[in-house]
Amino acid sequence: MTLVTRDPVTGLRRGPIRFRDGNPPVPSGCRWCGLPESTHGRAYIASAGMHTWERPTVAQVLARMRARAKAQREASRMAPIVAAFERGADLVGPSERRRRDRAEQTTPTSERTP
Numbered sequence: 198m199t200l201v202t203r204d205p206v207t208g209l210r211r212g213p214i215r216f217r218d219g220n221p222p223v224p225s226g227c228r229w230c231g232l233p234e235s236t237h238g239r240a241y242i243a244s245a246g247m248h249t250w251e252r253p254t255v256a257q258v259l260a261r262m263r264a265r266a267k268a269q270r271e272a273s274r275m276a277p278i279v280a281a282f283e284r285g286a287d288l289v290g291p292s293e294r295r296r297r298d299r300a301e302q303t304t305p306t307s308e309r310t311p
């Protein structure tokens with residue numbers, strides 16, 4: 198069983214994951230595969246076969262710019278949560294975190310639990 202689907206709008210075949218590395222391609226990336234022109238060479242994907250870099254359409258450039266901006270916003274929104282997760286901290290909201298910070302500052306060091 199393959200996971201390739203056909204986009205109902207464009208008619209192009211594609212995989213269920215739109216971006217191979219999870220990030221939208223650079224706006225000037227190849228029309229077919231999204232790779233930058235500088236590193237493209239000859240590449241194969243199912244929808245376009247073996248091909249060389251081809252200029253993306255204006256609509257693709259705009260869509261990629263919007264997708265990258267959206268991904269950037271989402272990444273910055275998630276950054277504190279990811280940082281807290283990586284530190285192994287409790288996953289709490291900003292107001293609760295501020296309350297805990299205030300409580301921690303007023304507690305004498307001798308009464309703090311490690």
Ligand SMILES: [Zn+2]
Nearest residue numbers: 227229230240
């Ligand atoms: Zn390509």
